[in-house]
Amino acid sequence: MFSLFYGLWKYIFSKTEFHVLILGIDKAGKTTLLEKLKSVHSNLEGLPPDRIIPTVGLNIGRIEVANSKLVFWDLGGQPGLRSIWEKYYEEAHAVIYVIDAACPSRFEDAKSALEKVLRHDDLQGAPLLILANKQDLTDAASAEELARYLDLKKLDERVYIFEAVSAYDGMGIKESVEWLVEVMERSKRTEMLRARAGVTGPGA
Numbered sequence: 399m400f401s402l403f404y405g406l407w408k409y410i411f412s413k414t415e416f417h418v419l420i421l422g423i424d425k426a427g428k429t430t431l432l433e434k435l436k437s438v439h440s441n442l443e444g445l446p447p448d449r450i451i452p453t454v455g456l457n458i459g460r461i462e463v464a465n466s467k468l469v470f471w472d473l474g475g476q477p478g479l480r481s482i483w484e485k486y487y488e489e490a491h492a493v494i495y496v497i498d499a500a501c502p503s504r505f506e507d508a509k510s511a512l513e514k515v516l517r518h519d520d521l522q523g524a525p526l527l528i529l530a531n532k533q534d535l536t537d538a539a540s541a542e543e544l545a546r547y548l549d550l551k552k553l554d555e556r557v558y559i560f561e562a563v564s565a566y567d568g569m570g571i572k573e574s575v576e577w578l579v580e581v582m583e584r585s586k587r588t589e590m591l592r593a594r595a596g597v598t599g600p601g602a
């Protein structure tokens with residue numbers, strides 16, 4: 399009896415943990431975004447932009463939003479490091495794909511790297527948040543312009559959105575994370591990952 403109540407208590411009060419991959423080509427602003435996410439959503443001060451160096455390994459950031467814990471995995475985007483991305487796909491609930499919206503000469507590279515991510519079987523059904531970053535710069539493309547440019551095919555049933563953000567001043571970041579949490583909570587991908595981890599209802 400006790401274990402039934404304990405199971406129920408745990409089920410109701412434990413926060414769901416979501417793993418979110420932050421991908422994008424080098425210099426898109428992924429690590430700067432991660433640091434801003436931490437300062438917007440927790441009391442922790444993130445690293446200031448001038449202390450951030452290009453990522454070679456993995457940066458991890460944790461925040462809590464409403465009833466959920468989010469663990470972000472930020473990977474390096476240099477061409478030689480992109481082959482590491484797929485090692486994290488299986489465990490990811492969702493993907494944030496960051497693009498430097500002020501650098502049109504790299505849109506093609508960003509597009510083909512994203513298409514490759516979307517083709518991978520291990521990311522099937524993962525919700526996708528595409529960020530048109532660096533909106534603080536006057537020549538940055540808007541979310542709509544970027545969406546038109548990328549003209550993504552093969553999104554099939556995937557839930558996705560384009561958002562305009564600035565990892566410098568924080569524009570659009572709160573709304574983006576709220577969207578992500580909402581879609582992850584009701585995504586089939588989350589159900590699938592839960593089932594695989596053996597997490598079920600109160601009896602578990």
Ligand SMILES: Nc1nc2c(ncn2[C@@H]2O[C@H](COP(=O)(O)OP(=O)(O)OP(=O)(O)O)[C@@H](O)[C@H]2O)c(=O)[nH]1
Nearest residue numbers: 424425426427428429430452453475532564565566
């Ligand atoms: N103006 C502006 N610059 C930004 C913004 N976000 C990042 N940057 C700058 O863009 C450059 C690259 O930022 P990073 O966060 O290191 O980029 P990254 O995507 O993590 O790069 P890799 O780790 O090499 O994959 C740095 O000079 C940042 O200061 C932004 O929102 N606005």
Ligand SMILES: [Mg+2]
Nearest residue numbers: 428429452453
């Ligand atoms: Mg980085």
